[in-house]
Amino acid sequence: MIILNYSKSQHKEIIHACVLALKSGKVVAYPTDTSYGLAVDASNFKAVKKLYNVKERGFKKAVHVVVPSKAYGKRLVGWNKEAEKLSVKFWPGPLTLVLRSKNKEFRNEILNILTAKSGFLGLRMPNNRIALGLAKALGRPITATSANPSALLSGGYDSYSAEDVYKQFRVKKFQPDIIINAGKLLKRKPSTLVKLEKNNFEILRKGPVSEKEIKKILFK
Numbered sequence: 001m002i003i004l005n006y007s008k009s010q011h012k013e014i015i016h017a018c019v020l021a022l023k024s025g026k027v028v029a030y031p032t033d034t035s036y037g038l039a040v041d042a043s044n045f046k047a048v049k050k051l052y053n054v055k056e057r058g059f060k061k062a063v064h065v066v067v068p069s070k071a072y073g074k075r076l077v078g079w080n081k082e083a084e085k086l087s088v089k090f091w092p093g094p095l096t097l098v099l100r101s102k103n104k105e106f107r108n109e110i111l112n113i114l115t116a117k118s119g120f121l122g123l124r125m126p127n128n129r130i131a132l133g134l135a136k137a138l139g140r141p142i143t144a145t146s147a148n149p150s151a152l153l154s155g156g157y158d159s160y161s162a163e164d165v166y167k168q169f170r171v172k173k174f175q176p177d178i179i180i181n182a183g184k185l186l187k188r189k190p191s192t193l194v195k196l197e198k199n200n201f202e203i204l205r206k207g208p209v210s211e212k213e214i215k216k217i218l219f220k
Contacts, residue, residue, distance in 0.1 A: 036162070065121065
């Protein structure tokens with residue numbers, strides 16, 4: 001694992017180096033507005049499979065993606081008025097919108113993995129310069145899953161520092177290739193997951209954005 005110490009003055013250089021790594025199928029651990037996450041080029045089939053090995057995850061569990069822009073997100077899913085309202089209020093921020101996939105941008109094999117064959121894809125735009133910088137510079141979505149091995153198999157836990165990431169993977173066969181060390185993050189819950197379909201919403205995971213806040217935006 002290569003650790004890159006992040007500084008604002010070297011932002012462009014670090015993003016450029018990590019994007020080159022993503023384009024070559026590498027796994028990059030990066031900070032978000034919640035915990036550290038694991039990025040691969042979400043359009044790269046081999047890279048997505050590698051990510052699942054690193055996560056010690058079976059293909060029955062979905063992985064969400066960070067989109068480079070809202071416009072790009074609209075190409076991936078059936079965007080609706082509820083998604084628009086919530087994105088205006090909470091993006092960038094700790095809210096993942098889960099919508100029915102359009103299946104136009106990704107190969108079927110990739111989409112089946114990312115959605116766990118559910119037909120629904122989670123979209124995220126973290127309020128973090130590095131996370132958004134990676135997706136924008138790549139020009140495609142990156143994966144947005146926590147930077148830890150399986151909690152069940154390995155006792156994995158959310159990482160709030162590069163040290164947390166390194167400690168959890170240092171003896172693992174499958175590891176991130178690069179860790180962007182952006183220092184310690186404030187400990188926040190993973191992003192709120194809200195599923196939107198047919199004028200209804202369902203909270204799939206509670207997080208920083210509360211159900212009360214979501215209802216206030218959707219029904220005001």
